[in-house]
Amino acid sequence: MRELPVDLHTQFFKPSDAAAKLTVLAHVDVRQLRFQKNDGRNNSNLTIVSVVFDRNGNFVAAIEKLLQMRLKDDTLASRMSSGLTVKSNFDVKPGSYLVRLVVRDAQGQIAAENGAVEIP
Numbered sequence: 001m002r003e004l005p006v007d008l009h010t011q012f013f014k015p016s017d018a019a020a021k022l023t024v025l026a027h028v029d030v031r032q033l034r035f036q037k038n039d040g041r042n043n044s045n046l047t048i049v050s051v052v053f054d055r056n057g058n059f060v061a062a063i064e065k066l067l068q069m070r071l072k073d074d075t076l077a078s079r080m081s082s083g084l085t086v087k088s089n090f091d092v093k094p095g096s097y098l099v100r101l102v103v104r105d106a107q108g109q110i111a112a113e114n115g116a117v118e119i120p
Contacts, residue, residue, distance in 0.1 A: 007027040008115045012092075020091075026087075044105060096118050097118075100113075
């Protein structure tokens with residue numbers, strides 16, 4: 001499902017043999033978002049949900065973030081070329097995980113991406 005231009009990236013590091021930190025990065029290309037002009041600002045909201053499942057499909061953790069954008073024209077212009085990246089961090093154990101990312105804007109457009117990560 002790709003009504004919105006979203007890319008999913010994952011990173012991890014292991015502070016110890018029994019623990020790991022998993023980072024889910026949602027990169028949104030703002031050029032295709034719909035902004036409403038109000039009081040000199042470009043307004044739009046994004047709901048970003050990152051969910052982690054174990055190798056058997058069991059729920060591990062989820063984080064929901066609401067990104068309320070109230071951007072001035074010059075800020076929006078600079079974001080047009082670079083986009084926005086939203087980061088969610090999870091404490092996990094080493095293992096195999098499926099990551100599901102869902103992004104929805106205020107107009108109801110939605111995007112969903114899946115990714116897999118193996119933490120040795």
